[in-house]
Amino acid sequence: MNCLKNIERITYTKELVYNLSKLYTYRGKDFHYEDVFKQHMQGIIRRTIAKDTIYAAKILNLEISEARMKYIAHKDAEPRNKDEIVMLNLKEVFKIIQSKGADFDISSNEILKLAEATFKSVIKVGYKIDTVEQAENLLTVQVKKSRxxxxxxxxxxxxxxxEDLHVEATQIATDLYVDMLKSEYFNRYNEYISLLTLYCLLFKARFYVFKHISFFEKYYEKLDAFKAATSAATYGWETGFANTSMLNNLIIQLMLEGYAKIEGDVQNQEFDRNLNKIDTVEATIMKMDRIFTKEQIKALCPTLSESTINRALTRLKSENKIRPNGTGRSASWMKLVEDELITKGTSQQLTLFDMQEMQMDGQK
Structure with missing residues (x-):
């Protein structure tokens, strides 16, 4: 607990103060974001839970294929082995956090419950038990004490x-995370439980960016940077001189990236407000490269369901505007017409003669 014991020593760099000011400006708009996406929030949260489940499974090194991970994350699957049971547990835990995260109780019991729920029916997780010597009358006896x-x-x-020192929320959460890592309170999976606790504390601090983006996906993408920052944060921990500012700043940057994506989604939502759903997909494809994938459409249209995207692709295919390019996981789509012709109404595939006529028309 050396970080929290010495938290009053914390100094804030200019960069950290600047990033914090941006972060809290974004946080002040959380309710606006929910209002903009109110018709789609349940779908957005479901996708976030699915991504959290997939990337938490990767962080835990669960031996499950990529395709099977996606299936378990998105569907009601029957587990085939212990790793798949853990993955299904992860999904249930993230559902609880999304629905009740703001009311997270900061207690050893609550953290233990989350840990137990994650590994339920697979392995028993609990606080470490230490054997310590204790004076009893004239004798020294060994007793077991829980961490x-x-x-x-x-x-x-x-x-x-x-509550008393009024330290900024991300800083306290970061310091607790480092203390949990170094103190090894849990007998198994201490690193993951510490990370899960950090996530819950940020959610409790009303950073609702994690309704829209996956915390565990962002962490996984920045895994090397997190390892380096955590190593720097734990240096000098034993003597009470750990410096957690680099790690704290990385966590703040992670959230800023998430909020920037939400801002982009808000702008797209306002642009597409007068378009129907399928027209939105067509308008999105118009802006993309000639070869594109359905996953790219999903990333650009996070509020649309997969069935809507499939209907739009089917319609464009029937109108000979696009065609499938390959099969399986690497499948993509190819535009057969120029971008400006992917609109509602009649279209045709351009030939060299068409291009020549267009050039001549332009010269008139």
Missing amino acids: RDKMDEELNLYIHAE
Whole structure:
């Protein structure tokens, strides 16, 4: 608990202060974002849960194929082995956090419940038990003590920093995360449980960016950077001189990237407000490269369902505007007409003669 014990030593760099000001400006718009996407929020949250499930499974090194991971994350699947049971547990835990994360109870019991729910029916997870020597009358005896007591002390320091010292929320969460890593409170999967706790604390601090984007996907994408920042944060931890600013700044940047994506989605939503759903897909394809994939459409149209995208692709295919290019996981689509012709109404495939006529018309 060396970070939280010495949290009053924290100094903030100009970069950190600037990033924090941007972050809280975005956070102030969270309710606006929910209003803009109110008709689609349930679908957005379902996709976020699916991504959190997939990338948490990767972080835990579960031996499940990519295709099977996607199926489990999106469908009601029957588990075939213990790793798949854990993945299904992950999905249920993320559902709970999305629905009740703002009410997360900062207690050793609540953290234990999340850990147990994650590995339920597979492996027993709990607080480490240490054997310590204790004076009893004139004798020294060995007794077993749970690290849960230390965890309770840690969380009391967290609450003190939050309520009495009024330390900024991301900084306290970062310091607790580092303390949990170094103190190894749990007998198994301590690193993952520490990360899950960090996620819950950010959610409780009302950073609702994680309704729209996957925390675990972003963490996985920046895994090397997180390892480097965590290593820097734990240096000097034993002596109480750990510097967590680099790690804190990385967590803030992760959220800023998420909010920037939401801002882009808001602009697209306003642009597409007067278009129907299928026209939105067609308008999106018009802006894309000649070869494109359905996954790229999903990324650009996060509020649209897969069935809507499929209907749009089927319609464009029947109108000879696009055709499939390959099959299987690497399948893509190819535009057969110029971008400006992918609109509602009659279209035809351009030939060399058509191009020549267009050039002549332009010279008139």
